[in-house]
Amino acid sequence: xxxxxxxxxxxxxxxxxxxxxxxxxxxxxxxxxxxxxxxxxxxxxxxxxxxxxxxxxxxxxxxxxxxxxxxxxxxxxxxxxxxxxxxxxxxxxxxxxxxxxxxxxxxxxxxxxxxxxxxxxxxxxxxxxxxxxxxxxxxxxxxxxxxxxxxxxxxxxxxxxxxxxxxxxxxxxxxxxxxxxxxxxxxxxxxxxxxxxxxxxxxxxxxxxxxxxxxxxxxxxxxxxxxxxxxxxxxxxxxxxxxxxxxxxxxxxxxxxxxxxxxxxxxxxxxxxxxxxxxxxxxxxxxxxxxxxxxxxxxxxxxxxxxxxxxxxxxxxxxxxxxxxxxxxxxxxxxxxxxxx
Amino acid sequence: xxxxxxxxxxxxxxxxxxxxxxxxxxxxxxxxxxxxxxxxxxxxxxxxxxxxxxxxxxxxxxxxxxxxxxxxxxxxxxxxxxxxxxxxxxxxxxxxxxxxxxxxxxxxxxxxxxxxxxxxxxxxxxxxxxxxxxxxxxxxxxxxxxxxxxxxxxxxxxxxxxxxxxxxxxxxxxxxxxxxxxxxxxxxxxxxxxxxxxxxxxxxxxxxxxxxxxxxxxxxxxxxxxxxxxxxxxxxxxxxxxxxxxxxxxxxxxxxxxxxxxxxxxxxxxxxxxxxxxxxxxxxxxxxxxxxxxxxxxxxxxxxxxxxxxxxxxxxxxxxxxxxxxxxxxxxxxxxxxxxx
DNA sequence: TTGTAAGCGTTATCAT
DNA sequence: ATGATAACGCTTACAA
Numbered sequence: 001x002x003x004x005x006x007x008x009x010x011x012x013x014x015x016x017x018x019x020x021x022x023x024x025x026x027x028x029x030x031x032x033x034x035x036x037x038x039x040x041x042x043x044x045x046x047x048x049x050x051x052x053x054x055x056x057x058x059x060x061x062x063x064x065x066x067x068x069x070x071x072x073x074x075x076x077x078x079x080x081x082x083x084x085x086x087x088x089x090x091x092x093x094x095x096x097x098x099x100x101x102x103x104x105x106x107x108x109x110x111x112x113x114x115x116x117x118x119x120x121x122x123x124x125x126x127x128x129x130x131x132x133x134x135x136x137x138x139x140x141x142x143x144x145x146x147x148x149x150x151x152x153x154x155x156x157x158x159x160x161x162x163x164x165x166x167x168x169x170x171x172x173x174x175x176x177x178x179x180x181x182x183x184x185x186x187x188x189x190x191x192x193x194x195x196x197x198x199x200x201x202x203x204x205x206x207x208x209x210x211x212x213x214x215x216x217x218x219x220x221x222x223x224x225x226x227x228x229x230x231x232x233x234x235x236x237x238x239x240x241x242x243x244x245x246x247x248x249x250x251x252x253x254x255x256x257x258x259x260x261x262x263x264x265x266x267x268x269x270x271x272x273x274x275x276x277x278x279x280x281x282x283x284x285x286x287x288x289x290x291x292x293x294x295x296x297x298x299x300x301x302x303x304x305x306x307x308x309x310x311x312x313x314x315x316x317x318x319x320x321x322x323x324x325x326x327x328x329x330x331x332x333x334x335x336x337x338x339x340x341x
Numbered sequence: 342x343x344x345x346x347x348x349x350x351x352x353x354x355x356x357x358x359x360x361x362x363x364x365x366x367x368x369x370x371x372x373x374x375x376x377x378x379x380x381x382x383x384x385x386x387x388x389x390x391x392x393x394x395x396x397x398x399x400x401x402x403x404x405x406x407x408x409x410x411x412x413x414x415x416x417x418x419x420x421x422x423x424x425x426x427x428x429x430x431x432x433x434x435x436x437x438x439x440x441x442x443x444x445x446x447x448x449x450x451x452x453x454x455x456x457x458x459x460x461x462x463x464x465x466x467x468x469x470x471x472x473x474x475x476x477x478x479x480x481x482x483x484x485x486x487x488x489x490x491x492x493x494x495x496x497x498x499x500x501x502x503x504x505x506x507x508x509x510x511x512x513x514x515x516x517x518x519x520x521x522x523x524x525x526x527x528x529x530x531x532x533x534x535x536x537x538x539x540x541x542x543x544x545x546x547x548x549x550x551x552x553x554x555x556x557x558x559x560x561x562x563x564x565x566x567x568x569x570x571x572x573x574x575x576x577x578x579x580x581x582x583x584x585x586x587x588x589x590x591x592x593x594x595x596x597x598x599x600x601x602x603x604x605x606x607x608x609x610x611x612x613x614x615x616x617x618x619x620x621x622x623x624x625x626x627x628x629x630x631x632x633x634x635x636x637x638x639x640x641x642x643x644x645x646x647x648x649x650x651x652x653x654x655x656x657x658x659x660x661x662x663x664x665x666x667x668x669x670x671x672x673x674x675x676x677x678x679x680x681x682x
Numbered sequence: 683t684t685g686t687a688a689g690c691g692t693t694a695t696c697a698t
Numbered sequence: 699a700t701g702a703t704a705a706c707g708c709t710t711a712c713a714a
Contacts, residue, residue, distance in 0.1 A: 056397040057691030060706040289630040398707035
């Protein structure tokens with residue numbers, strides 16, 4: 001019997017409708033199994049009481065939550081926003097709810113968040129990138145909870161993944177930059193430790209350098225957390241060398257916008273005096289001044305595909321594996337030939 | 342008895358440690374009540390099994406979840422990011438977990454999200470702004486679930502609130518603009534229906550106009566969803582009048598950045614040819630070109646205070662009511678005197 | 683200090 | 699088509 005002022009329960013509804021709790025439960029979950037007349041009676045009892053099923057009780061009894069958990073590195077900028085949005089839209093269409101939390105790029109926080117999400121009964125997990133402690137993969141296996149990695153495609157990863165080839169994508173851009181005549185190149189990267197996307201993008205630049213006969217160890221590489229302000233500081237640092245670079249490739253658009261801003265403050269004209277590029281193609285890249293030349297990532301499609309793949313793993317024991325997504329360079333105004341060309 | 346390959350339960354831990362489930366539960370929740378020796382034994386059983394308490398079961402048994410739900414209008418831009426971040430940090434310090442969902446500025450979605458969060462056992466709710474269907478307030482009361490409104494302070498609101506006076510804040514800015522000599526003023530607002538913040542900011546501008554002997558009905562007001570692109574279109578529209586305004590006040594920084602960008606595309610110099618202002622003081626405002634003159638909102642403090650107030654309501658039946666927070670104008674480069682002054 | 687056992691609100695398996 | 703009833707995994711009086 002429900003106490004006054006608490007949320008009504010299945011039992012309250014059943015009593016009011018004059019049926020058993022089992023019937024009420026069926027009305028809610030398998031309306032087809034119940035005859036029209038009873039269904040109507042139950043429905044009005046539900047409405048009258050403002051009944052809402054108790055989620056915890058439902059999860060316990062059904063042993064599934066129709067909930068997917070996602071742990072993303074940050075919500076502070078738009079890097080993951082579009083992809084996650086598409087991910088959640090696709091999940092919603094299939095009757096799943098998304099629970100999101102962020103790890104602030106901290107491995108320990110990510111591990112804690114994974115536990116929290118599993119404890120909350122998530123049926124499956126979306127993780128960003130591959131770099132994490134082996135213990136986490138062991139636990140996931142032990143708990144038998146399907147997980148999918150996004151934002152990074154690796155052919156031989158431990159977990160199925162939906163994403164793009166960060167290394168090749170950045171190499172393509174770097175090749176283009178070098179092809180324009182740049183030989184002194186600065187790199188402003190995110191912190192690469194524990195972040196395969198950042199690491200692979202650096203590798204991509206190194207690949208392109210080697211390929212063009214440049215010495216990869218001549219690259220000036222600065223690593224800094226993905227924040228606009230840090231992009232600005234790193235730009236100052238990279239430009240303060242004896243022979244400053246003529247092009248600065250940034251690990252993402254956020255860093256690039258910071259660099260762009262600092263260049264302006266330093267009285268440098270982009271791209272006449274210095275070229276700057278980004279990665280991701282978030283909205284910021286379009287509205288920056290000058291608009292940012294960057295690598296376009298198909299965020300929405302990645303989110304959609306990740307959702308389908310994960311649902312496939314949950315419902316059809318599908319492998320979840322797919323093919324890498326294609327990226328492409330978006331040429332805007334921040335990249336040009338080197339000044340002395 | 343737990344089946345192989347499922348997550349271990351309290352019972353498994355109890356058996357392994359040779360104690361009752363009650364004792365294991367105490368070790369986890371009130372370690373003080375248990376003697377050192379047993380505690381250690383239990384702890385190693387927990388570790389050995391990789392035990393994680395089942396959240397749903399815990400919520401059912403304890404009848405509280407230590408979870409707070411927040412429904413914010415959007416995650417797509419940074420408007421709510423900082424405040425929410427501070428909110429969640431403060432909650433975390435007090436042992437609460439935050440569950441966030443977004444309503445996309447849709448009243449029906451918000452209502453659905455509230456139900457979902459309540460069904461999931463949220464102990465309390467954070468809502469943005471006051472405008473919503475009375476039924477929602479009735480339900481909240483019926484379910485006896487404490488809720489707090491943030492981002493808008495209203496002295497006689499139905500729910501306790503932590504926020505600032507949107508009307509006065511915008512009036513202060515408008516007064517400043519008019520004081521500079523502007524008489525033809527355009528307004529690019531968010532959709533005001535169902536959004537008291539947007540509505541009150543418009544009212545603030547109207548207040549300032551009246552106060553200076555201008556006719557509030559002479560203001561050109563365009564309402565459009567908070568997106569950069571919309572700010573740009575609205576700017577075109579507001580400038581296409583016979584006698585265009587010399588200053589355009591935007592309902593938030595996102596719209597203002599769009600307007601700024603379009604002004605540049607139109608070959609207008611800001612602020613020489615046209616002044617543009619924002620509201621919120623998000624990071625975007627600082628890095629825009631030119632940097633945006635805007636109203637600074639103490640987002641982090643608001644988030645912190647909201648968390649404290651809500652926890653107070655949950656734990657000490659405190660009223661949750663506080664005083665309005667102060668805002669202030671941040672003068673940067675997008676506002677100047679009118680061209681003909 | 684520790685154990686026993688009664689719930690918590692559903693779902694799902696049997697009967698009927 | 700519907701009704702009993704046994705789980706589900708945990709917390710918390712109450713007993714010992």
